[in-house]
Structures are given as structure tokens and as C-alpha cells.
Amino acid sequence: xxxxxxxxxxxxxxxxxxxxxxxxxxxxxxxxxxxxxxxxxxxxxxxxxxxxxxxxxxxxxxxxxxxxxxxxxxxxxxxxxxxxxxxxxxxxxxxxxxxxxxxxxxxxxxxxxxxx
Amino acid sequence: xxxxxxxxxxxxxxxxxxxxxxxxxxxxxxxxxxxxxxxxxxxxxxxxxxxxxxxxxxxxxxxxxxxxxxxxxxxxxxxxxxxxxxxxxxxxxxxxxxxxxxxxxxxxxxxxxxx
Numbered sequence: 001x002x003x004x005x006x007x008x009x010x011x012x013x014x015x016x017x018x019x020x021x022x023x024x025x026x027x028x029x030x031x032x033x034x035x036x037x038x039x040x041x042x043x044x045x046x047x048x049x050x051x052x053x054x055x056x057x058x059x060x061x062x063x064x065x066x067x068x069x070x071x072x073x074x075x076x077x078x079x080x081x082x083x084x085x086x087x088x089x090x091x092x093x094x095x096x097x098x099x100x101x102x103x104x105x106x107x108x109x110x111x112x113x114x115x116x
Numbered sequence: 117x118x119x120x121x122x123x124x125x126x127x128x129x130x131x132x133x134x135x136x137x138x139x140x141x142x143x144x145x146x147x148x149x150x151x152x153x154x155x156x157x158x159x160x161x162x163x164x165x166x167x168x169x170x171x172x173x174x175x176x177x178x179x180x181x182x183x184x185x186x187x188x189x190x191x192x193x194x195x196x197x198x199x200x201x202x203x204x205x206x207x208x209x210x211x212x213x214x215x216x217x218x219x220x221x222x223x224x225x226x227x228x229x230x231x
Contacts, residue, residue, distance in 0.1 A: 034219055044159070051217055104149075
């Protein structure tokens, strides 16, 4: 049973336009959500996160939106750049106050391709 | 700040052999995680340590997988005996202790191929 779902295996976007990556989750205990970016032969790199008490978090070109009632989050990248071409993973965990089990549950990833 | 270090980067063994992976977390990070990433999937948590104690090992196949973090810093993950389905990338991650909602930082992983 997949608790975190990324239904688009790949997404192609023109350079300069907006990239929107989507993620759905089923576990109501998830309270903290993250996006990771992964290049081939490297480990996932943390991109941006959001706590369930917020509905938006912005960091430069990256914005994450959370719709808790719909159990849906999205990552917006604007403007998209060639270096953004990578696999993007959505991940979620229960809230951790330190010392508790807070391992991440990941989606299968979306391969973003930025076309020049 | 140095990142999470893992070795070896690649390992090829035959089924039924044993293998071990090593991880050194970011300095000062008390929480350490091991994940298994099978091709085409997202990483899956195997075990979480807080210092040298196990917090969560519910998804670790304990009949063949074991992990330890004896001094609360470095960690090793062992597979004995290996099966074909263990072919995957094994990722180590770490995060600071005692602070809620901190992102985990990952190493580059060990790619294991079972022949």
C-alpha cells in the first residue's frame, strides 16, 4: 500500500516556464513533508519542506503548497532552468519532537526534464 | 561542513555471500537512518538510530539484515546471506537530535549488485 504517491513518472517543461510536480498521501499521521532532488549516482538532496501547520512555503524559485484536507502537495519551480532536470521525490513523516520514529516515506519520484 | 560519507560506492557479490556497508554521519547528528532504494522506487526506511539505540527497525528483514551503531557515530549495515532481490542502492542519512521537523541529509549511497 503506497502511502505517498507521485502519479507522474516524468514531466517535460520548457526552460523559463513553470514546473509543477504533484504528490498525494493517504496517511493522516503525516505532519511534515519534504521534497528531494536527485541526480544520477548521487544521494537525494534536500530541497524544501513544509509543516502541516502551514499551507505554503517559499524558497527562491521553489514553492511548496500543502492542501491538508485533500492530502495533496505540490512543488512549483519558476522559472525552470536546465539544471533543474533531475528526479524529484516527495517524502513525508509523522511529526517528531526529537527522539521519536520519524523515518521518511517516499513516493516513486517524478523525472523532470527541462527543455531548452 | 562535511556531508554524510558512505563506503564502498559499489559492491558486486554472488547470492548467499555476505556484505557490509559503512556510514559516517554529519558531525553532531545524533540520528542516523538506513534506506534501501530499489530501481524505479523511492527510498524505503530500513532502520533508524538515535545515538547508539534503535528507534525503529520495523521494516528491517531481520533474518538476513543487521545494523549497529556501537559508539553513536559510525554505523554498519550487513546482509548475510544476500539474495537476488537485495540488489539496490543503500542510502545512509542523518539529522540533528532533539529538534522537530529537521530534514534528513543523505549520502551518495552504496550500489549493491547480486549475481
